Amino acid sequence: MALLAVEGVCKAFGSLKAVDEVSFTVAPGEIFGIAGPNGSGKSTLFNLITGIPFAPDRGRIVFDGDDIQGKPGHAIARLGLARTFQRETSFDGLTMFENVLIGASYGKPDRAAAAARDAAAEALEFVGLESRSFGRLAGELSVFDRKCLMLATAIAMEPKMLLLDEPASSLTRPEIETSIGLIRRTAARGITIVLIEHVLTFLMSLSQHLLVLNQGRVLAAGEPATVIADERVIEAYLGTRRAAA
Numbered sequence: 001m002a003l004l005a006v007e008g009v010c011k012a013f014g015s016l017k018a019v020d021e022v023s024f025t026v027a028p029g030e031i032f033g034i035a036g037p038n039g040s041g042k043s044t045l046f047n048l049i050t051g052i053p054f055a056p057d058r059g060r061i062v063f064d065g066d067d068i069q070g071k072p073g074h075a076i077a078r079l080g081l082a083r084t085f086q087r088e089t090s091f092d093g094l095t096m097f098e099n100v101l102i103g104a105s106y107g108k109p110d111r112a113a114a115a116a117r118d119a120a121a122e123a124l125e126f127v128g129l130e131s132r133s134f135g136r137l138a139g140e141l142s143v144f145d146r147k148c149l150m151l152a153t154a155i156a157m158e159p160k161m162l163l164l165d166e167p168a169s170s171l172t173r174p175e176i177e178t179s180i181g182l183i184r185r186t187a188a189r190g191i192t193i194v195l196i197e198h199v200l201t202f203l204m205s206l207s208q209h210l211l212v213l214n215q216g217r218v219l220a221a222g223e224p225a226t227v228i229a230d231e232r233v234i235e236a237y238l239g240t241r242r243a244a245a
């Protein structure tokens, strides 16, 4: 059974159909990639799935057997669906450790303080942030470290599924390589991953299935190698990128 099933989901902003009748399923344990040109509806789709900040106008979203469309974001997160954002998002006035502790404590009133602290430290070390820097303020970190912090905070929530919105944006090539390894190790913890990314090599090296959006609609879906070879994808996605280059 699919861990996530999205069925005929729509969201319009005025006359703009940002997400238009989108359907797909994600199996437990897989890394599922979502690609598409700028403005094709990728981040809006994540917003609809997570309920942050809005719900779909129409359609059904089933996560781990629960209908979640229209539920508030905090309720969806507590069911085990976590996300990161395109722009690095953290509590900048708090330390790295305090940020991740919020994730480790979120929705777990019965978790003892010591267990939450252990989980926070483990998540920070897992993403490669050194314990001697745990006291640094989040707002002082580099872009890469802030992305790692956002990932650690999500991992500390112990989600079943993690939605990653452009984790490679603004990273250098070596940082992208590190990030690919980190996402693989995150999946190996048993967390199912849905990944939006512009960097196609990144998506190709990680994803078992790929969905391409264009103007809010599904343009192609399936095995990454097949999808990438699809003429419509080359024209809509690669063509646009090449023209912009």
Ligand SMILES: Nc1ncnc2c1ncn2[C@@H]1O[C@H](COP(=O)(O)OP(=O)(O)OP(=O)(O)O)[C@@H](O)[C@H]1O
Binding pocket: 013, 016, 018, 036, 037, 038, 039, 040, 041, 042, 043, 044, 045, 086
């Ligand atoms: N809150 C909003 N209000 C109005 N229009 C919006 C809103 N959010 C997104 N849009 C519009 O919806 C369309 C899809 O945007 P979205 O951010 O989902 O695309 P995207 O594929 O994630 O793009 P990018 O790759 O540039 O991040 C765009 O035309 C965008 O301007």
